[in-house]
Amino acid sequence: MAEIGIVDTRNIIKLIQEKYACDFSDYALTSFKRRLENILLVRNLKHPEILMSKIKEDRNFYDKFLDEIAVPSSEMFRDPSLWRLLRDETIPKLYQETPNFKIWLPGVVSGDELFSLCITLKELNLLDKIHVHVSSLSNFSLESIKKGYLKASKVEVSEENYVRANGKENFTKYYKEVGGNFLRDTSLLDNVTFELQNIEMDNAPSGVRLIIYRNKMVYFNPTLQLKILKVFNSSLQPNGYLIIGVKEFLGNLYNVNDFSLVNPSESIYKKK
């Protein structure tokens, strides 16, 4: 396991800030360091300084770096009970209340949550009726999602989850294997819009009914978490929903007055 020091970590953060005006200083230290170590290991870079000069000199490398520094979702249909609830109750209810609505998935990396959502919408016959908006730090992430790429190690667990979520079809219907790569059915994304975003999410969409942002804030420290929550608050319609990871809890760090917890076991919040 390659190890990287706190000084190196700070230097990398400073470089990115100066060169690309992107501020990682409010990312949680342990996981950010581990991501850096992982990049060094996977790319076989012997020293953090080599990584720094590549970031500095090559914008494409930097975009790829943004994809790799972010933590991808662990699997599709993670927490099957949530996906059951979304399909059987939450989404049909929202659709009944306001047929025209928008779901926002910020900070996507691997697209696992996006494809899980689109499959859910398809099985509700709502795929062409509900607008899904996706944003990501990295253009590379967005392009791999649009190609449907699914990591081989996630296929089995995703299928198990899908079955536990009482998916209506055979999961294999949604992907195919091409030359050792697993590619998801990209026609599921026909009604999805994609956009680049910065860490502070300055270009957040408005009038959103539901935000799905699970296990993303765990990688931020409280300062950035609070900033992002403010963005979500102004993005959401009144009574809009925010779903975060099952072990993320808004009440842990501050008094959150903008949201109330409506489903503790699935971490579903409602804008007040």
Place this chain on the structure above:
Amino acid sequence: MYKAIVIGGSAGSFQVVTRILSSFSPNFNMPVFLSLHRLKHVRSGFLEALTMKSKIPIIEPNDKEQIKPGKAYLAPANYHMYIELGNRIALSTEEPVHHSRPSIDLSFITASNVYREKLIGIILSGANHDGAYGLKKVQENGGLTIVQNPKDCQVTTMTEAAISLAKIDHVFSIDQMADFISKLK
């Protein structure tokens, strides 16, 4: 003199974990971190089962939960559990390590970075190599290293891996482990 305990276990460790949890004295006052391999899709039940005989409260922490003495923190299903500076726990959904999430290594390494020589690391029965590297880190930072005697383990892979990689201060039978635990404050 010690400030925290981190415990790693996998297959065959349930019995000894409950024995440890039932051995704490009334004036025990350190945080305990439990990084135990568990079914990733089963979110409830494990905490309740461990709590039944425990002398101290057990919590499945949320992200950024504040660490308090005299409580045990159980790594939640399908999350890594990190111990962060500033007395908080951080959770992560990063890739599994040794096919495991939670990873024992990651809990041990991060705990060792925070508590240094004031940490006790304990590796119990288990079926893979997770935890050996983490226990080595505990030792390198001056902490106390303890391994369950492989003769007492239902599955010996994990303890044997730890013994061959790290310098171990104590190899304990379950009874010795319970006795040692009962004397901690």
